[in-house]
Amino acid sequence: MSQKTGNPKGAPPAEVLAVIHRILAENGREYVWHYVLAIVCLVAVAATTAFTAWIMRDVIDQIFYKQRGDLIVLICVTIMAAFVIRGIATYGQAVTLAKIGNNLVARYQRRIFDHLMKLGVGFFNDTRSGRLAAQINQNVSGIRDLLGMTLTSVARDAVSLVGLVAVMVMQDPLLSVMSLLIGPPLVYAVVYLMRRLRRATRESVQINSHLIGAMQEATQGIAIVKAFTMEEVLARRISGLIDGAEQKANRIARVSERLNPIAEILAGLVVAGVIGYAGYRSNTTGQPPGAVFSFITALLLAYDPARRLARVQVGMERSLVNARMIYELLDLTPQQGDAPGASAIKVGKGEVRFDNVSFAYSPDIPVLHGLSFTAEAGKTTAIVGASGAGKSTLVALLQRFYDIGGGAIEIDGQDISKVTKRSLRQSIAYVSQQPYLFEGSIRDNIRYGRLDATDAEIEEAARLAAADDFIRQQPLGYDTPVGENGATLSGGQRQRVSIARAIVRQAPILLLDEATSSLDNESEARVQQALTDATVGRTTIVIAHRLSTVINADRIVVLENGRVAEMGTHASLLADPHSVYARFYRLQGADGLGLVDAAGPATEAAESETNAAEAER
Numbered sequence: 001m002s003q004k005t006g007n008p009k010g011a012p013p014a015e016v017l018a019v020i021h022r023i024l025a026e027n028g029r030e031y032v033w034h035y036v037l038a039i040v041c042l043v044a045v046a047a048t049t050a051f052t053a054w055i056m057r058d059v060i061d062q063i064f065y066k067q068r069g070d071l072i073v074l075i076c077v078t079i080m081a082a083f084v085i086r087g088i089a090t091y092g093q094a095v096t097l098a099k100i101g102n103n104l105v106a107r108y109q110r111r112i113f114d115h116l117m118k119l120g121v122g123f124f125n126d127t128r129s130g131r132l133a134a135q136i137n138q139n140v141s142g143i144r145d146l147l148g149m150t151l152t153s154v155a156r157d158a159v160s161l162v163g164l165v166a167v168m169v170m171q172d173p174l175l176s177v178m179s180l181l182i183g184p185p186l187v188y189a190v191v192y193l194m195r196r197l198r199r200a201t202r203e204s205v206q207i208n209s210h211l212i213g214a215m216q217e218a219t220q221g222i223a224i225v226k227a228f229t230m231e232e233v234l235a236r237r238i239s240g241l242i243d244g245a246e247q248k249a250n251r252i253a254r255v256s257e258r259l260n261p262i263a264e265i266l267a268g269l270v271v272a273g274v275i276g277y278a279g280y281r282s283n284t285t286g287q288p289p290g291a292v293f294s295f296i297t298a299l300l301l302a303y304d305p306a307r308r309l310a311r312v313q314v315g316m317e318r319s320l321v322n323a324r325m326i327y328e329l330l331d332l333t334p335q336q337g338d339a340p341g342a343s344a345i346k347v348g349k350g351e352v353r354f355d356n357v358s359f360a361y362s363p364d365i366p367v368l369h370g371l372s373f374t375a376e377a378g379k380t381t382a383i384v385g386a387s388g389a390g391k392s393t394l395v396a397l398l399q400r401f402y403d404i405g406g407g408a409i410e411i412d413g414q415d416i417s418k419v420t421k422r423s424l425r426q427s428i429a430y431v432s433q434q435p436y437l438f439e440g441s442i443r444d445n446i447r448y449g450r451l452d453a454t455d456a457e458i459e460e461a462a463r464l465a466a467a468d469d470f471i472r473q474q475p476l477g478y479d480t481p482v483g484e485n486g487a488t489l490s491g492g493q494r495q496r497v498s499i500a501r502a503i504v505r506q507a508p509i510l511l512l513d514e515a516t517s518s519l520d521n522e523s524e525a526r527v528q529q530a531l532t533d534a535t536v537g538r539t540t541i542v543i544a545h546r547l548s549t550v551i552n553a554d555r556i557v558v559l560e561n562g563r564v565a566e567m568g569t570h571a572s573l574l575a576d577p578h579s580v581y582a583r584f585y586r587l588q589g590a591d592g593l594g595l596v597d598a599a600g601p602a603t604e605a606a607e608s609e610t611n612a613a614e615a616e617r
């Protein structure tokens, strides 16, 4: 949604109305009585305002001109009553509008969050999270202002204006026509300014979101910022964004405030013209001054609502940009939707089959090329290969984070694209390469694996993941809150909590993507033992760089550039000294405890080693 720049020339009124109509249609019904109350209050404000102008004729003619002392109390009490009603109605409309507005914000926040949860992982890869959150925040407030402004201006200012113009016409039709000449140039000015404002508003939302997102990222990565002494570079970058945001805000102010001098000049012309002409006429005809006084009062009172109405267009333009950006997000169609009539997957033994699977994140860069292998039910299949070979991609595809380009992935013979995503993911327990912990306690984080897990099951899972000891040493044990993404825990501790989360899930399929990479040898040995227990009877797919963790796997699949290069057991693969696996193994030393990260220098080392061996032969 951040990519679009919108139509700087301005949306046609039909589009403006369509957005307002959509907001009302989607949100109006539940709050209909609040809207009615707000409108009643606004009409009361408008009516009492017009009445104040109207009564001026009697004030002048009856009290001052005809000296009717008997009417003084009545007229004064009536004016007082009008002001009391106006005060109460103003309060009523403000509170009701605030309530409607706050409810709108809450509804859109909920809707957007629900929608975000439905969008595919790909959307989040392409969108920076801080920027997205900031953009949502700004735009949701815009929607609230849009409705608030529509109601205030249409119901209060427009009705006030109609009432006051009616008073003016009744008191003096000729002067009214003179005054209304202000209309066309004012409308022209508004239309012109709106066009200029639209682009500036969209750019302002984008630059502000960028700024807030960048600040958030800088604080999240504070350790790296400090370690690489990036403070000044980042401060310069952020300062550039701040300058941009300031300039945009100034530009918006300049454009939108330009309406005020234009309106003042036009109003000055009209008021001076009316007073001049009325004064001249009064001198020549000797009419009682009441009607003209009432007219001028109405004219002066009409000036404010007229100016606000003109300005509201400008303000609405801003809110409309916000509303459109919200709908751009809400209208994104979630990818990887369930096929029509998809049923829940039924996982029995849990055999996983990749059949000629091909996949690309973007059309021009294929990642997997016709990949086929079977992870046998209840057995452990290890995936090894150089960094970037496509191991994590394969695990993401099995969970349908992305749709595959060709071939099929089946679990117990059921194509995963034809079953519901929810049931598919419920049959899988996943430990990601970078474990993520959420706001809450350690216990909460393990319980995300299975919401109905008992405390005893959570503690048992933690014991299996070799996490129980360190958790008990935390100040509040299992109830210790974790910092942002578990910042108060070590990398290995975070990994063990996420392994416990996967164990507690009790799913038939277990996916471990580098699940033990942050652990020291001793902890790893303990977690490995635990995982051996946890994997009994489960189909397990393990991705590991350290070959020591895959030696006992029932099958090892070696990936190379998105293709299966070899398959077999540790022993059978080692039997061929020229196998890719044997090369990795040699690189890590016979005990297999080194790192395979073979995309970099390690691969080159392996290659030169193989070349040297071949040259020798």
Ligand SMILES: Nc1ncnc2c1ncn2[C@@H]1O[C@H](COP(=O)(O)OP(=O)(O)OP(=O)(O)O)[C@@H](O)[C@H]1O
Binding pocket: 125, 361, 362, 367, 385, 386, 387, 388, 389, 390, 391, 392, 393, 394, 433
């Ligand atoms: N979200 C993404 N968008 C675009 N390309 C991606 C994305 N994720 C991964 N890739 C690319 O796909 C290829 C395979 O990545 P993948 O993460 O599956 O490798 P891997 O074998 O798991 O590597 P590692 O062992 O380093 O984790 C890489 O070339 C990577 O650049």
